[in-house]
Amino acid sequence: MRQAWRVADVRSAEEALMAHLPAGTLMQRAAAGLARRCALMLDQRVYGAGVTLLVGPGNNGGDALYAGAMLARRGASVTAVVLDPERVHQAGLKALRAAGGRAAATPPATVDLIVDGIVGIGAKGGLRSGAATALHRTLERRGRRGQRPVVVAVDVPSGVDVDTGNVEGVAVRADVTVTFGCLKPAHVVGPAAPLAGELELVDIGLRPWLRTDPAILVPDRADIARALPKHGPGDEKYTRGVVGIATGSATYPGAAILSTWGALAGPAGLVRYAGSAREAVVQAHPSVIATDRLADAGRVQAWVVGSGLGTDDAAATAVRMVLATSLPVVLDADALNLLVDGAMADLMRGRSAPMVLTPHDREFARLAGEEPGADRVGAALRLAAHTNAVVLLKGDRTIVATPNGLTYANPTGTAALATGGTGDVLAGLLGSLLAGGLRPEVAAITAAYLHGLAGREAARHGPVTAPDVAAALRPVQAALTG
Numbered sequence: 001m002r003q004a005w006r007v008a009d010v011r012s013a014e015e016a017l018m019a020h021l022p023a024g025t026l027m028q029r030a031a032a033g034l035a036r037r038c039a040l041m042l043d044q045r046v047y048g049a050g051v052t053l054l055v056g057p058g059n060n061g062g063d064a065l066y067a068g069a070m071l072a073r074r075g076a077s078v079t080a081v082v083l084d085p086e087r088v089h090q091a092g093l094k095a096l097r098a099a100g101g102r103a104a105a106t107p108p109a110t111v112d113l114i115v116d117g118i119v120g121i122g123a124k125g126g127l128r129s130g131a132a133t134a135l136h137r138t139l140e141r142r143g144r145r146g147q148r149p150v151v152v153a154v155d156v157p158s159g160v161d162v163d164t165g166n167v168e169g170v171a172v173r174a175d176v177t178v179t180f181g182c183l184k185p186a187h188v189v190g191p192a193a194p195l196a197g198e199l200e201l202v203d204i205g206l207r208p209w210l211r212t213d214p215a216i217l218v219p220d221r222a223d224i225a226r227a228l229p230k231h232g233p234g235d236e237k238y239t240r241g242v243v244g245i246a247t248g249s250a251t252y253p254g255a256a257i258l259s260t261w262g263a264l265a266g267p268a269g270l271v272r273y274a275g276s277a278r279e280a281v282v283q284a285h286p287s288v289i290a291t292d293r294l295a296d297a298g299r300v301q302a303w304v305v306g307s308g309l310g311t312d313d314a315a316a317t318a319v320r321m322v323l324a325t326s327l328p329v330v331l332d333a334d335a336l337n338l339l340v341d342g343a344m345a346d347l348m349r350g351r352s353a354p355m356v357l358t359p360h361d362r363e364f365a366r367l368a369g370e371e372p373g374a375d376r377v378g379a380a381l382r383l384a385a386h387t388n389a390v391v392l393l394k395g396d397r398t399i400v401a402t403p404n405g406l407t408y409a410n411p412t413g414t415a416a417l418a419t420g421g422t423g424d425v426l427a428g429l430l431g432s433l434l435a436g437g438l439r440p441e442v443a444a445i446t447a448a449y450l451h452g453l454a455g456r457e458a459a460r461h462g463p464v465t466a467p468d469v470a471a472a473l474r475p476v477q478a479a480l481t482g
């Protein structure tokens with residue numbers, strides 16, 4: 001599990017660590033890691049390479065200057081474009097000059113590598129105009145072989161909001177981000193996350209000094225493989241869990257077919273369907289046991305209710321019946337819209353069994369009374385606390401937040417999933433994982449992770465539809481656990 005910490009926590013840890021070290025040690029560690037990665041990005045052909053440092057007024061610029069000095073000593077032609085000469089890191093600039101580098105107002109003609117040391121964890125807002133101009137000018141340059149320069153960001157791509165991952169205005173798009181001590185939220189959530197490119201974490205000794213509860217957890221393949229239920233010779237369909245699906249309608253049978261499809265790809269031993277799309281569901285999936293009425297559905301270990309249900313009386317009755325059980329529940333799409341009703345919301349808040357709400361941004365806004373806004377993690381946490389439910393806020397980096405303040409970010413998102421019906425597949429899979437006995441937040445992040453992998457797998461074969469994503473769920477799990 002990767003972990004990310006907010007700026008204030010990084011600053012406290014840094015202060016505690018620095019008290020035990022000679023001044024400047026951390027910056028030297030950071031710069032050494034940065035220079036090593038820059039050399040790698042130049043295929044180790046450092047001698048003669050054109051390196052341009054974009055140097056802001058803080059320690060982020062200092063890191064870039066010391067790394068530039070190390071590259072200059074290996075024969076690179078290093079130019080520092082200093083954005084605010086009065087406030088530049090003086091010792092860093094001196095080191096660069098002593099190593100043969102130079103400072104200039106504009107980038108040189110040849111640039112193989114750009115080091116973005118404009119701003120790091122001290123950032124406020126998008127890039128200021130001087131910094132943005134210098135960036136654009138440098139990006140227009142070409143390398144020794146006429147190629148586009150490689151961009152290495154120092155700590156974070158400049159211009160992003162480090163604590164929220166929001167991007168307001170111009171920001172750097174990096175090929176690689178070399179970060180120090182720990183990941184920060186901007187590396188893993190919001191529109192900032194894809195701007196970081198590949199992430200490299202340089203160990204500067206900060207870890208023991210960081211608080212034990214990180215702001216965000218990011219699962220990797222091994223975490224997800226571990227979370228998935230294991231089946232043994234003693235299993236039968238009922239011990240694996242039964243998931244009940246109350247989605248779709250005569251008007252929207254597709255939603256029912258897709259959510260049962262998602263459920264069938266999960267660990268549950270049996271999928272039951274209850275609703276007016278019964279015939280279509282059984283035709284599409286013969287192994288599903290289907291009834292017209294929820295009351296006749298039989299026993300299940302978790303319910304999925306919502307998408308394609310509509311918001312009429314029958315839909316409201318279905319949601320009410322599911323909420324009245326003491327079983328884990330996934331509330332998706334139309335169920336979320338019905339929760340805006342006060343009595344329904346009270347029913348939800350009064351439950352003690354696990355619940356997962358799966359809103360996209362518009363559903364979130366209706367439910368919470370406000371857009372998720374710039375701080376998606378904060379918004380998801382607030383809604384989770386208010387509803388006493390786990391919230392899975394959909395997006396490129398889907399966020400899972402719990403009522404007691406835990407946050408996960410999904411790293412496998414892909415824009416290929418931005419197509420009708422993929423959310424139905426996700427809800428079904430999530431219900432199956434709940435029925436399989438996973439804790440709600442673990443079920444939610446596991447579903448998002450597998451769903452993202454399935455989206456990527458489906459995209460390898462061309463434009464993606466929701467059935468492609470559902471069909472890819474099983475092979476990606478086989479690859480993960482095999």
Ligand SMILES: NC(=O)C1=CN([C@@H]2O[C@H](COP(=O)(O)OP(=O)(O)OC[C@H]3O[C@@H](n4cnc5c(N)ncnc54)[C@H](OP(=O)(O)O)[C@@H]3O)[C@@H](O)[C@H]2O)[C@@H](O)CC1
Pocket residue numbers: 010011014026027030056057058059060061063118119120121122123124125126127128131154155156159180181204206
């Ligand atoms: N923590 C650690 O353990 C370690 C930290 N290290 C390094 O230190 C970095 C943090 O350094 P830092 O605190 O000096 O702040 P930093 O990010 O350089 O920026 C501050 C300056 O930028 C300016 N500025 C602000 N916003 C801006 C914008 N949008 N566009 C343009 N400019 C903007 C702002 O100007 P002002 O608002 O004052 O006018 C201010 O002067 C950290 O990211 C890492 O690289 C490593 O060396 C070792 C271990």
Ligand SMILES: Nc1ncnc2c1ncn2[C@@H]1O[C@H](COP(=O)(O)OP(=O)(O)O)[C@@H](O)[C@H]1O
Pocket residue numbers: 333360394395396397398413414415416417418419420421422423424425426451
């Ligand atoms: N730009 C995007 N990048 C990555 N994932 C996306 C993007 N847009 C949507 N998704 C994902 O696609 C799914 C869409 O779900 P949803 O909006 O409920 O669609 P539908 O209601 O059509 O099923 C979610 O899992 C969401 O995270």
Ligand SMILES: [K+]
Pocket residue numbers: 060116117118119120153154155156157158
């Ligand atoms: K930076």
